[in-house]
Amino acid sequence: xxxxxxxxxxxxxxxxxxxxxxxxxxxxxxxxxxxxxxxxxxxxxxxxxxxxxxxxxxxxxxxxxxxxxxxxxxxxxxxxxxxxxxxxxxxxxxxxxxxxxxxxxxxxxxxxxxxxxxxxxxxxxxxxxxxxxxxxxxxxxxxxxxxxxxxxxxxxxxxxxxxxxxxxxxxxxxxxxxxxxxxxxxxxxxxxxxxxxxxxxxxxxxxxxxxxxxxxxxxxxxxxxxxxxxxxxxxxxxxxxxxxxxxxxxxxxxxx
Amino acid sequence: xxxxxxxxxxxxxxxxxxxxxxxxxxxxxxxxxxxxxxxxxxxxxxxxxxxxxxxxxxxxxxxxxxxxxxxxxxxxxxxxxxxxxxxxxxxxxxxxxxxxxxxxxxxxxxxxxxxxxxxxxxxxxxxxxxxxxxxxxxxxxxxxxxxxxxxxxxxxxxxxxxxxxxxxxxxxxxxxxxxxxxxxxxxxxxxxxxxxxxxxxxxxxxxxxxxxxxxxxxxxxxxxxxxxxxxxxxxxxxxxxxxxxxxxxxxxxxxxxxxxxxxxxxxxxxxxxxxxxxxxxxxxxxxxxxxxxxxxxxxxxxxxxxxxxxxxxxxxxxxxxxxxxxxxxxxxxxxxxxxxxxxxxxxxxxxxxxxxxxxxxxxxxxxxxxxxxxxxxxxxxxxx
Numbered sequence: 001x002x003x004x005x006x007x008x009x010x011x012x013x014x015x016x017x018x019x020x021x022x023x024x025x026x027x028x029x030x031x032x033x034x035x036x037x038x039x040x041x042x043x044x045x046x047x048x049x050x051x052x053x054x055x056x057x058x059x060x061x062x063x064x065x066x067x068x069x070x071x072x073x074x075x076x077x078x079x080x081x082x083x084x085x086x087x088x089x090x091x092x093x094x095x096x097x098x099x100x101x102x103x104x105x106x107x108x109x110x111x112x113x114x115x116x117x118x119x120x121x122x123x124x125x126x127x128x129x130x131x132x133x134x135x136x137x138x139x140x141x142x143x144x145x146x147x148x149x150x151x152x153x154x155x156x157x158x159x160x161x162x163x164x165x166x167x168x169x170x171x172x173x174x175x176x177x178x179x180x181x182x183x184x185x186x187x188x189x190x191x192x193x194x195x196x197x198x199x200x201x202x203x204x205x206x207x208x209x210x211x212x213x214x215x216x217x218x219x220x221x222x223x224x225x226x227x228x229x230x231x232x233x234x235x236x237x238x239x240x241x242x243x244x245x246x247x248x249x250x251x252x253x254x255x256x
Numbered sequence: 257x258x259x260x261x262x263x264x265x266x267x268x269x270x271x272x273x274x275x276x277x278x279x280x281x282x283x284x285x286x287x288x289x290x291x292x293x294x295x296x297x298x299x300x301x302x303x304x305x306x307x308x309x310x311x312x313x314x315x316x317x318x319x320x321x322x323x324x325x326x327x328x329x330x331x332x333x334x335x336x337x338x339x340x341x342x343x344x345x346x347x348x349x350x351x352x353x354x355x356x357x358x359x360x361x362x363x364x365x366x367x368x369x370x371x372x373x374x375x376x377x378x379x380x381x382x383x384x385x386x387x388x389x390x391x392x393x394x395x396x397x398x399x400x401x402x403x404x405x406x407x408x409x410x411x412x413x414x415x416x417x418x419x420x421x422x423x424x425x426x427x428x429x430x431x432x433x434x435x436x437x438x439x440x441x442x443x444x445x446x447x448x449x450x451x452x453x454x455x456x457x458x459x460x461x462x463x464x465x466x467x468x469x470x471x472x473x474x475x476x477x478x479x480x481x482x483x484x485x486x487x488x489x490x491x492x493x494x495x496x497x498x499x500x501x502x503x504x505x506x507x508x509x510x511x512x513x514x515x516x517x518x519x520x521x522x523x524x525x526x527x528x529x530x531x532x533x534x535x536x537x538x539x540x541x542x543x544x545x546x547x548x549x550x551x552x553x554x555x556x557x558x559x560x561x562x563x564x565x566x567x568x569x570x571x572x573x574x575x576x577x578x579x580x581x582x583x584x585x586x587x588x589x590x591x592x593x594x595x596x597x598x599x600x601x602x603x604x605x606x607x608x609x610x611x612x613x614x615x616x617x618x619x620x621x622x623x624x625x626x627x628x629x630x631x632x633x634x635x636x637x638x639x640x
Binding site for chain 2: 052053054073074075078079083084086090091092093094095099102103104106107108109111112113115116117119123126127130150166167169170
């Protein structure tokens, strides 16, 4: 039985005269890996930013687990259970790897100024739990040995992993990854694929933007295709791959 | 590992104990070494007040990365609040329960009121960054001073440019800090008493700073400084966390201001000019933004150096030229300015920078390349 986790309907987003998204609707089911593809400039990242609260859509409906998230701030979206990574890595570069993940748990913890200053048993326990969970997450994505390193000094692949660990620290129901394999070599891409399958197996639904079509076809349960701000196809990979409109969008039409 | 930690702990304890003894006997040592020991002690008292200010500004500028050029306004709020509640100036109109509140209540009040001002002045600037934020906060700082200067009409609240005088000294447990107290055969004069009082608050504020730095709140501040959008996308309510930084920073300033008013016995708008904000900012930047020991060092150096120069320049001139060639006041600022420039050239991250800051100002070539790529992608993304 499939259970709808996220659904959007008729999302419109304009930047001045540019109609970046027009009437986009889609549903993501619980437990699946949902892919989003499309040519450059199709509006994938715009849609992604709408789904994570970074952009406020002009019109449309956006519900997540029955909760209305239309035009909500990013921190509210995260609190509801959607976490993201960035296409152009945006770590807290001058914080350590461990601290980056600890920041991710901000939204799930409570200690305020008084707790921080007095460091009463409850605050102390919470701080300890944050540290333990963060160390656990670093091990989970496989960079436990870099915990005390500044994030800026990590290798590119490790920075991508750290972004995923930081996003997982917010206890998401839906993890949204914006081109996580960009700039990775085949070995790193393969490791990343395994990591995503592990995350899904642990009960987190994944929304994925990626250019690597081979990776997407092998990994995703369902795929949506965007072109010029419109959804032109949606379905299982096989179906999407053979859709004439998708082929047209990517390759153009053969002259008669 | 554990043995090493224990060793370190023992070392720290010994170091702290030595420091405590030094600080405890400092007033007497100054009196013994210098003829004008009391004027030196006065300089030390002011240095302690500046440490509190610098630590407050450090929260806003060093941790949260919000460049505030009007910080002295909160010092003014604390000082004027203390002055109004503890002087004859408004006695006639103040309700009895509000005049001369008990000392601790007064200090909490100063912290809270200054904190509220921090939120009030911080909230319109939430969307601003960098230069724009600096300009607006500079304006707010001046507005507060100008208010103090002009609020003698139509209702006389601040007594305008003349300022408020006859502020009563602190009273704790029946002891009047304005009069010498005999204890253990020693005579504690007003300046000694205030030294210990201000020192106690200074220690408290250092403690609060350290605790905040290593907490969930402190991490959120630094995350905002590093990347506000990413911090927001990781679930941090950037608006509230920034306002909290403004409020905490301002409350430190308020406490320092209240102590200043009672120590000085007199406040006027002249004490809260833009130059003071700049000086406090210098302390933070010079010492090492975001690093508590660095900021303390910066505050001590910036506030003591002018005093030191004053005591050196005159005798030096007399010895070399046999007469006063230049006014020491002018030369003092010149030398001071030069020293600042040299320090910033030689140690751009500050005298005692945090680990973070040091790494930031010495980027590896790889990092620069990465950053450039980042900004390129950012530009692309905006077109997407």
